[in-house]
Amino acid sequence: MTTSSGTSRIVLAVTEVSSTVVVVTWRGAGHITACLDALACQDRPHRTLVIDNASDDGTAALLAAHPSKPRIVRLPRNSGYAGAMDVALSLVDTPLLAWLNDDAEPAADWLGALEDALGAAAAAGARLERPDGATQSLGVHLTADGYGADAASEPVFGFCGGAALLRTDVLRSIGGVPASFFCYYEDTDTAWRLRLAGHDIVAVPSARVTHRHGVSTRPGSRQFHRWNERNRLLTLIRCAPAAVAVRELARFAAITAVLPVRRNVPRAANFRVSLRFQVVAEVMLRLPAALWARRAIGRFATVPRGQVWRNWADR
Structure with missing residues (x-):
């Protein structure tokens, strides 16, 4: 006052x-x-x-x-x-x-x-x-x-x-x-x-x-793994070096292809063939938009994708 x-x-x-x-x-x-x-x-x-x-x-x-x-x-x-x-x-x-x-x-x-x-x-x-x-x-x-x-x-x-x-x-x-x-x-x-x-x-x-982690989304569930796997691959397409994105897409597709004839398949939901085929289909459907986003991200990037990857991957 x-x-x-x-x-x-x-x-x-x-x-x-x-x-x-x-x-x-x-x-x-x-x-x-x-x-x-x-x-x-x-x-x-x-x-x-x-x-x-x-x-x-x-x-x-x-x-x-x-x-x-x-x-x-x-x-x-x-x-x-x-x-x-x-x-x-x-x-x-x-x-x-x-x-x-x-x-x-x-x-x-x-x-x-x-x-x-x-x-x-x-x-x-x-x-x-x-x-x-x-x-x-x-x-x-x-x-x-x-x-x-x-x-x-x-x-x-x-x-x-x-x-x-x-x-x-x-x-x-x-x-x-x-x-x-x-x-x-x-x-x-x-x-x-x-x-x-x-x-x-x-x-x-x-x-x-x-x-209280996962109250709504139930970690380990089919939906959890679907979103997790799909969005990891989309993030790589959008943000990672091209070689890394292609490598991980190819690895995911190759593992999916051999699962029907593989013995001792892990019981986790992300190894279910139907889920993995769904992930592949959704990534392919979203690929044009992800590539467009990749170009847009490249326009504002000031640090090369390879440098970010080398600085942080598995650090």
């Missing part, structure tokens, strides 16, 4: 909001409240945007009743995590955009830790922990065959999409989120394009998030 000529004047401090936290949910009635409660306890001001993928389990009512009053956008159909994030990107008007899974509960200083550690980087990833406290992921590690795997140590190739902070304008400048992926590899593909454009990605172990 200040005084002037015997009168009182109240001066209100306006705190600038830098980040919008985007939560994508689908049938999240069993866990969305805990996620929003944790966001309401953040020690850094922010906006919360929830994209509801046409949930039919009471999620909409829970969102509408939550005391934090998040902005809610309900989609007419389930567009997956990638599709919903693409919608969110068109709506966000803050400099920073956080990705947060609806089955995640961030610690109170999670967002502040990410904002403070971002520095000149384009993206910062959090530490995802299982409910028992064990570390699930510090980010994404790029394997020698082009899989995006959970990274257990720094430095990281990319961020895990379960909990991360990105610069909104940079994300838009590299083509946004690959909406057609539906689910999985949207984070690896985005991180790869950031690397190609010369941007840094940092891991922030102090930004802790408890993550």
